[in-house]
Amino acid sequence: MSEHLLTWYDAHARVLPWRIPPGGGAADPYRIWLSEVMLQQTTVAAVQGYFHRFTARWPTVADLAAAEDADVMAEWAGLGYYARARNLLACARAVMADHGGRFPATRDGLLALPGIGPYTAAAIAAIAFGEAATVVDGNVERVIARLRHVEDPLPAAKPRITRLAEAITPADRPGDYAQAIMDLGATICTPRNPACGICPWMAPCRARAEGIAATLPRKAAKTAKPLREGVIWLARRADGAWLVEDRPARGLLGGMWGWPGSPWDGGGGAAPLTADWRDLGEVRHTFSHFHLRLQVLFAEVPQGANPERGQFRTLTGRELPTVMRKGYALATLS
């Protein structure tokens, strides 16, 4: 069965910057690792530019390990899930300090590194090191649920789906097979309107036979996102610098810069300094688990301004996470 999928992949593999062609030569574990971390819960289109900028600025794992934290966080800004960037640095430094500058060549060895979980470890082991490790991402969950007619809802069905995926993972061409089954999910076996008519696995697919392919996999119902509200204060000094503060190292937007603000509980708060604050309106943003509405207050402040919190920094806006960029855009465009 895998032969059929690989034949399809040989003809339809997408060309991506971090990918080697089907049957191609040795992959660079650093580039595979970097791309896989960036691609966690993130689309190919969103990753492309970031991957180019990171590899141009830090061509090797040694370069990245030696980088300043703030530079890496600023380069990651806008891509989301910022714990990935913190773990990226921790992982690069662990590779240098504990592994002689080379990534572990096995799934189990990779799994011990920060930011590398079951999926990413299997992907690197298969693609960069030729280990017949089984990748189970969202694509594979969907493909296997349909192929093997798994009606139990996710995430409870994940262990069973993993076992079913392992049972059909071939020993031949592990890296190509891993990318092939994910490509199948991304381009043919899609969530809404799967193109079963041109699928290389149409014949063995049990959900297709039952006529319920598009309804699988089933998923547990999600809870509604609550609305949180707060205020942010954007102060621009006479020299053009902006008042920003370092957010706590962990948690939401951890390690990133942000505007001084109230707690996001609707209760208001105190401005970071006394000034003639002007109401610019509001910005809205949706995070993974809540909606946010922020009132934006803006003030021009003198060069000698002495705020109670934060530091004045020269900004382009691109160093900021997206929700903070929205405030910056409101202030600079008005």
Next chain:
DNA sequence: GAGCCGTGGAT
């Protein structure tokens, strides 16, 4: 196991 953790594009 379940909640936390971003963002932008598609529908």
Next chain:
DNA sequence: TATCCAAGGCT
């Protein structure tokens, strides 16, 4: 406008 969801990991 609301929802889904994309090469998940950590606690």
